[in-house]
Amino acid sequence: MATTYDLLILGGGPGGFDAAVEAAGSGLKTALVEAAELGGACLNRGCIPTKLWLGATDAVDELAAQAKMRVATGSVDIDFPALQARKDKYIAATRKAMGMRLAQLGVDLVAGLGRVTDPGNVEVLTADGPKTLNYRNLLLATGSRPGGFPGVIADGAKVLDSTGLLALAAMPKSLIVVGGGFIGLEMAQAAQRMGARITLVDALPRLAGAEDPEVSKVLESVFKRQGWDLRLGVKVASVKTRGEQAVLVLDSSVGGGEELEADCALIAVGRRPNTADLGLEALGATLTGAGYIQTDANLLAAPGVFAVGDVNGRMLLAHAASHQAHYVVERLLGHTARPYASGPVPSILYGAPEVFRAGIMAEEAKALGSSVLVSRAQLIANPIAQAHAATAGFVKCVWRDGKIAGITAVGAGVSRLACFATLIIQQGWTREDASGFMFPHPTLDESLKAALLADKEAV
């Protein structure tokens, strides 16, 4: 008789993997189906390799900042093939460790593409042919992949998506980046530190368009000073490979049909959910928007079928996926019957400057007709920002009914505020709570303290 799994998971990225570990660790009979590699986009083609690039090149930026103050001289040269080899080795070792963890916990790992044939049954196309798995509960965690739009699609030659850029054997001397969101900005920074001249194009009139407009202003000013050619508020007609170059043509209605050339182009215009051929129609699950799986308040896509992570479109962040996965397992174990509540979700842009955000932003509150106040502190007043000669940026707090409801920050190292800021938003701290807390001195964290205690202003 075939095993019926308590939990069958499609997708071994952060959401699927964490769910498998927690479910199996709690005694649920668990299987995980993965068509490609454990770790998903985050480990193999996203967050992790990008952070390895940025971490490895941090000295370039630290030196540049001190050199500008005439305190240091020197040079830092990155051996790109060596960095790529180190990255690939680290990722492979992590995948291996993940596989061993699943094996230790008794999770059945099935390699292949899974598809629901009817409720309770999934067919996996394995290397040894199709295999049917039975489940009591199903978790869809199939993630997302880089997106594009007509005329602006990676061709794998000189026009690349994030996956293609991370796989390069040599860093191009010039790079066109289409998309000024977090993915584009992190990759552009890393590429520049390794010698690439950056041209960045976005249809929005500002960088990091999802962030507070004041954050965008700091980013634009820092990157312009670093020599980036920023083309904001322009429309791209096409990006194509022409011989050994990538050629971007701006829409003639806006940009006058101007052509931009570079050794390479990166298309970083968002991501698309992996929902094709999952057999969702057999489950009665619904797709919304760009193809995301619709979930109810309990993360259910259909009876006994949960969807977590990028694929449900709630929040395309690895830790959001993990948090949702934890909820699903808690629910299966009967530890909670309440609807899923994410609380404030932190998001981070790495590099220099960094950006951090959690909770509601002033503009969002305004758009919702919610009355908020804001308070701010500039990093230039902070001794640690001064020590790193990286004083551009600020911390901004959003208050609603006397309680902290949102925090954003931009500047070198501000990601360190993330956990604490997220927690105090979750707990709805008042200014008095903040003034009674002992912030260690001297720390960049004191810029958050200063922002929390600064005078509140209307938006």
Place this chain on the structure above:
Amino acid sequence: MATTYDLLILGGGPGGFDAAVEAAGSGLKTALVEAAELGGACLNRGCIPTKLWLGATDAVDELAAQAKMRVATGSVDIDFPALQARKDKYIAATRKAMGMRLAQLGVDLVAGLGRVTDPGNVEVLTADGPKTLNYRNLLLATGSRPGGFPGVIADGAKVLDSTGLLALAAMPKSLIVVGGGFIGLEMAQAAQRMGARITLVDALPRLAGAEDPEVSKVLESVFKRQGWDLRLGVKVASVKTRGEQAVLVLDSSVGGGEELEADCALIAVGRRPNTADLGLEALGATLTGAGYIQTDANLLAAPGVFAVGDVNGRMLLAHAASHQAHYVVERLLGHTARPYASGPVPSILYGAPEVFRAGIMAEEAKALGSSVLVSRAQLIANPIAQAHAATAGFVKCVWRDGKIAGITAVGAGVSRLACFATLIIQQGWTREDASGFMFPHPTLDESLKAALLADKEAV
């Protein structure tokens, strides 16, 4: 008729300055007496200049870490006179801003040495002669200065205390550091990054003797690999200037009378309270230990006389002083009548590695007969530690009755855990609290999550 101040403050360091700002901002008639410079040891001769040195030289360490992985090559040279000029300029500007803030708030700043003549009256020796000030409440915040012991005292020639080292015009090529506490370790790291060969001597058998012994082990291993000559568990007979060199003689009963020579020696063997000539006898205040002002549960040294910061010997940390100052003003304003409660006090060693600690440590609990469990995570498993090629170190949690009671960490960048860790200790989080919190991915903070969720072991 002479003004009677609601609050008269002796000492303009972090405790005294913050008290003045908060008191005057709340409408109390306030005066601040400062014999030397606003900002105290922290700004002028301690935390801040040391952090400016460490921040400015950060690229040296980041590059070295990547070079060891063969991912980067290059060199970073610090222009020490330029760095010193920048440091002095920043400190002077900060002092000026502090003075302006006091003036704005209507605080009377009196330059000179203050001395209590009888309860209610302080005589200040100003440049224009003695001046008497009357108070209703007095705050003693006179701080501390570098210590020494017979034979091991800064002579200002080649044997320096921290103040002397920070004032140097040229960085010595070799430096003997007497004292393996936080001050010695931060200064030694900065000096090494600027080319000094380090010999560090301590009577204790391990570095950072106040920390968890496992923390000491990581520090010793990292600094040994960096080429430091560590002489631990040895006694110093004397340190003297001999011609152009500093000469340290080890006690013959332990170290065989061996002589160590270097261009300079730093004496970093703790600090001494500034309590001489304050006229404390007129108040009936009591000194304890090495001369610290004894305070009761309400930080009172005598009726109407509070003492905060280094001078009360509770915790020689700037943020502890500021926190105590906040309490004193809250008390004067009638906002609290409860005894002072510090909560867990975070402490940080900067450099690479960093050390963070808050709450109770396993060995302390054991010594108190308190039953605790510990859980750990190694930084090598963290992708951000990997990205910076700085994987030595760990996060260690101490649990009492199922609640988190202490956290310590050692490794590159672990100071970023400080605020969040301090708060969750204060709130007594359980493991379930930790597993429900959304730690952003990927962050070094996830090493704290891993430690919080790891199996607990007996000590």
